[in-house]
Amino acid sequence: MMLCDHYYALDFDGVICDSAxxxxxxxWKAAVSLWPDLPAQMPEHILSMFRQVRPAMETGYEAILICRALYNGTPVEQLLEFxxxxxxxxxxxxxCDITQLKTVFAAIRDHWISDDFDGWLANNPLYPGIKELxxxxxxxxxxxxxxxxERFVSAILSANGITLDDRHIFGLEKQLRKPLILQxxxxFCQPKPLIFVEDRVNTLYEVIEDGTLNTVQLGLAVWGYNTPKDRQMAQQHxxxxxxxxxxxIILS
Incomplete structure (x- = not known):
């Protein structure tokens, strides 16, 4: 398969960047600001469990609630299942309401970036082989x-020596569901085929259910945030x- 024969639409977290x-x-830092009974430093075992729960998370602010739940002793399996x-x-x-949690989470992240950009970047590595791809x-x-x-995407790509036109980054600011962006x-890509790579099975199924996207080729990145159950579900289609x-991604 020749690269020039295809266009590629890639998810970021879980496909390009390991942001877990x-x-x-x-x-955790946001949770500490809300619940002072939590230790200032995130315990290693909580971070390890957070990684396991990450496939279920859809939006950043949920990380605050996940951290609190794990600290309270909620099992990983329960979080994944329910x-x-x-x-x-x-x-x-x-x-708190969701708006408050989003505000707190964004403020914590922005402070980290402004205070220690290199440290923030080091905790957002690209997956092995992604830069070359x-x-x-x-x-x-x-x-x-x-x-x-989009500003986080641009910052991480740029720091890794990858330049991408801002018009080619469709992020949170667009306020559009992924199937609409793919439409x-x-x-834009016609008549050449479009390949969409995602690590969330539910998102791929949303695309499948959209009858206008029947020609979009779909790939599940198993190195990202998905579980064996997710991969089994993906194999069924x-x-x-x-x-x-x-x-x-570029092999037929």
Missing amino acids: IETGISG FADTMQQMLSESD LLSIPQQQLFIVTTKQ QLQA CRVRILAKPED
């Missing part, structure tokens, strides 16, 4: 489709290609 450590630490219910319970117990794809054929803020990209390593 930074997200966990930011969530994530939405547990998050709602933790939200009720927090005496991104540099091998012509810039005009590469798009980032993510729920992460726009599909129209013929449109999803299981990608074991980044270079598989």
Whole structure:
């Protein structure tokens, strides 16, 4: 398969960047600001468990509630199996609303970036092989489709020597669900095919259910934030290609 024959739309967290450590630490710092009974430093075993729960998380502020739940002794398995219910319970117990949690989480992360950018960056490493892959794809054929803020995407890519036009980054600011973004990209890319790579199975199924996106080729990045159950679910659909390593993205 020739690179010039395809366009690529890649998710960011869980496909390009392993942000779980930074997200966990930011969530813990935010939790400490809300619940002073928590120790100032995130315990290693909590960070390890946070990594296991990360596949269930959809939005950054949820890291605060996950950290609190884990510290309270909620088992990883319970969080994975009953994530939405547990998050709602933790939200009720927090005496905060979602807007407040988002504000606190964003402020903690922004302070970390302004105070120690190198430290923040070190906790947002690219997955092995990803940098080489991104540099091998012509810039005009590469798009980032993510729920992460675009400024964070640009900062991490730039720090790794990867330059991408801002118009090719579709982040949180766009306020659009990924299928809608893919509809726009599909129209732009025609007649060449578009490959969309994601680490969340539910997102891939949203694309599958959208009848206007039948020609978009789909890949699940198993190195990202998904579980064996997720991968088994993905294998049940013929449109999803299981990608074991980044270079598989460009292999037919």
